[in-house]
Amino acid sequence: MGFKMQPMTVPEPAPGKDQLFTPEIRAEIDRWIAKYPAEWKQSALMAALVAVQDADTDNNPGWLSQKDLDDVAHYLDLPPIAVYEVATFYSMYELKPVGRHKICVCTNVSCMACGSDEIVSHLEGKLGIKLGQTTEDGHYTLKEVECLGACGGAPMFQIGKQYYENLTPDRVDEILDGLE
Amino acid sequence: MANEVCLRTLDHDQPWSLEAYRAVGGYEVLKRVLQEKTAPDDIIAEVKKSNLRGRGGAGFPTGVKWGFINRSAPGDRYLVCNSDEGEPGTFKDRDILRYNPHQLIEGMIIAAYTIGAARGYNYIRGEFQEPYERFEAALEEARKEGFLGEDILGSGFDFQLHAHLGAGAYICGEETALLESIEGKKGQPRFKPPFPALFGLYGRPTIINNTESLASIPVILEKGGDWFKDLGVENSGGTKVFSISGNINNPGVFEIPMGTPFKDLLQMAGGMKDGRPIKAVIPGGSSAPVIPGAQMMELTMDYDAIQQAGSMLGSGAVIVLDDTNCMVRVLERMSYFYYEESCGQCTPCREGTGWLYRIVHRIEQGKGRQEDLELLDDITGKIAGRTICALGDAAAGPVQGMLKHFRDEFQYHIDRKRCLVSAGG
Numbered sequence: 065m066g067f068k069m070q071p072m073t074v075p076e077p078a079p080g081k082d083q084l085f086t087p088e089i090r091a092e093i094d095r096w097i098a099k100y101p102a103e104w105k106q107s108a109l110m111a112a113l114v115a116v117q118d119a120d121t122d123n124n125p126g127w128l129s130q131k132d133l134d135d136v137a138h139y140l141d142l143p144p145i146a147v148y149e150v151a152t153f154y155s156m157y158e159l160k161p162v163g164r165h166k167i168c169v170c171t172n173v174s175c176m177a178c179g180s181d182e183i184v185s186h187l188e189g190k191l192g193i194k195l196g197q198t199t200e201d202g203h204y205t206l207k208e209v210e211c212l213g214a215c216g217g218a219p220m221f222q223i224g225k226q227y228y229e230n231l232t233p234d235r236v237d238e239i240l241d242g243l244e
Numbered sequence: 245m246a247n248e249v250c251l252r253t254l255d256h257d258q259p260w261s262l263e264a265y266r267a268v269g270g271y272e273v274l275k276r277v278l279q280e281k282t283a284p285d286d287i288i289a290e291v292k293k294s295n296l297r298g299r300g301g302a303g304f305p306t307g308v309k310w311g312f313i314n315r316s317a318p319g320d321r322y323l324v325c326n327s328d329e330g331e332p333g334t335f336k337d338r339d340i341l342r343y344n345p346h347q348l349i350e351g352m353i354i355a356a357y358t359i360g361a362a363r364g365y366n367y368i369r370g371e372f373q374e375p376y377e378r379f380e381a382a383l384e385e386a387r388k389e390g391f392l393g394e395d396i397l398g399s400g401f402d403f404q405l406h407a408h409l410g411a412g413a414y415i416c417g418e419e420t421a422l423l424e425s426i427e428g429k430k431g432q433p434r435f436k437p438p439f440p441a442l443f444g445l446y447g448r449p450t451i452i453n454n455t456e457s458l459a460s461i462p463v464i465l466e467k468g469g470d471w472f473k474d475l476g477v478e479n480s481g482g483t484k485v486f487s488i489s490g491n492i493n494n495p496g497v498f499e500i501p502m503g504t505p506f507k508d509l510l511q512m513a514g515g516m517k518d519g520r521p522i523k524a525v526i527p528g529g530s531s532a533p534v535i536p537g538a539q540m541m542e543l544t545m546d547y548d549a550i551q552q553a554g555s556m557l558g559s560g561a562v563i564v565l566d567d568t569n570c571m572v573r574v575l576e577r578m579s580y581f582y583y584e585e586s587c588g589q590c591t592p593c594r595e596g597t598g599w600l601y602r603i604v605h606r607i608e609q610g611k612g613r614q615e616d617l618e619l620l621d622d623i624t625g626k627i628a629g630r631t632i633c634a635l636g637d638a639a640a641g642p643v644q645g646m647l648k649h650f651r652d653e654f655q656y657h658i659d660r661k662r663c664l665v666s667a668g669g
Binding site for chain 2: 101104110211222
């Protein structure tokens with residue numbers, strides 16, 4: 065709760081931060097730290113988790129391992145629990161392996177009215193997996209998500225950071241064929 | 245009379261560029277305010293006069309909110325913009341960020357000057373990569389022009405503005421959850437009072453406004469509060485950016501005067517797809533109780549008219565449903581949403597949203613029990629008004645609306661164990 069207005073922190077910062085991640089990831093996290101008051105490194109936590117998730121830090125592209133979470137805590141001088149709380153609260157953090165392409169399909173009301181059922185069943189048929197599953201070859205994960213704020217282009221999905229709108233089964237085939 | 249305020253650059257090439265924004269008079273108000281050192285109280289008075297009400301959904305008067313800040317108190321103050329657009333059906337702030345980010349930035353600088361904030365954050369939902377990149381690029385341009393940073397345009401006023409990215413949580417659109425999230429925590433709403441104007445980000449006085457509200461400020465100050473107010477109707481000043489989606493020919497974003505008849509908005513959006521009958525409209529994002537299509541065709545799009553019809557204008561997100569939609573299925577999906585997005589802090593919401601979803605789900609599956617509709621009525625009454633934030637009310641409202649207007653469809657599902665719509669009823 066908000067009334068305790070101190071950032072969470074560890075009694076003693078641990079040494080060896082320059083051994084964590086890569087120089088690029090450390091620079092990206094530092095860029096975020098600089099946006100907030102000096103004592104509030106905790107504010108950079110969400111962005112740090114994204115940076116680490118997107119990179120292949122622990123032989124795990126696209127998701128966060130236990131080691132990743134602990135390393136982020138170490139880097140930001142946070143107790144691990146502060147990192148676990150955030151990593152488990154927000155839906156964009158993946159704590160289990162995901163496929164190379166994470167397909168996030170919106171099935172909320174506007175998309176549903178415009179045919180997201182058909183898009184989901186087409187994807188499930190094409191990939192041979194259900195919502196929430198990953199193909200055996202590790203290429204694709206199919207994830208049902210809540211409204212992504214693109215209802216004007218319903219039905220839609222997101223792959224990686226990219227939105228794809230006004231989907232039809234044919235268009236879905238084209239998009240998937242165009243992925244590596 | 246369209247696209248006069250937040251979307252006024254839309255006709256230009258690369259409407260998001262500094263060049264396009266300059267072509268519509270962008271940053272001129274900021275220059276004037278800083279040169280003339282306009283008294284903050286005068287700015288607040290003008291915003292109050294405009295009748296601008298918070299565009300995120302709650303509709304609280306923006307000028308009144310700004311007036312809550314005590315500028316003589318020592319210490320830091322913050323300005324925060326809420327671009328965590330997540331209310332199902334809403335996609336207007338995404339377009340403001342994509343097509344006119346500079347106007348939001350100018351509005352934020354003026355707001356920060358008014359409340360005396362030296363630092364501000366724009367909280368953008370994590371999935372919005374393209375809008376985030378546009379906003380970041382615009383920030384960079386604004387910094388180069390000296391509109392941001394220290395001693396802005398030689399005025400002595402300092403303001404640093406940054407983006408903060410969310411990571412997928414509807415609840416962070418609630419203002420105090422959003423502040424917790426910027427602090428790097430779970431997005432769980434705080435008790436109010438104290439309100440953010442007294443105890444906000446990092447425990448400091450903070451003003452938090454929606455993207456569309458802040459982007460409206462430069463035009464209000466350029467053309468005057470009266471001009472803006474007169475665009476709309478009583479109690480609903482100005483224009484509003486409506487996002488309209490569902491079973492229509494031309495879904496999208498339309499910035500039109502408050503008080504525009506719904507049937508005109510529907511016409512702008514191309515009318516009903518395949519000419520099918522309009523069955524129902526969710527007029528203000530999924531938290532707004534549903535209104536039957538025939539009734540909606542007689543209403544105007546403003547706070548009072550929609551409220552008198554038993555719903556709310558909310559974020560101005562209009563979801564139009566035709567007669568192929570089963571209302572039980574629609575409610576099942578909406579109830580799942582609130583169950584999924586409840587932050588888990590308050591028992592009535594954490595447990596109640598699960599109850600709502602499971603009961604509507606079993607009705608949809610043809611396993612409903614005769615007592616289920618009364619049970620739903622009972623549960624919504626035990627959630628609404630009994631939680632820290634409005635998510636509990638938002639989960640209860642759609643259920644109450646559906647049972648009020650489409651109770652027969654739910655009863656049919658329970659009695660016949662199948663769907664009235666697919667049965668051709």
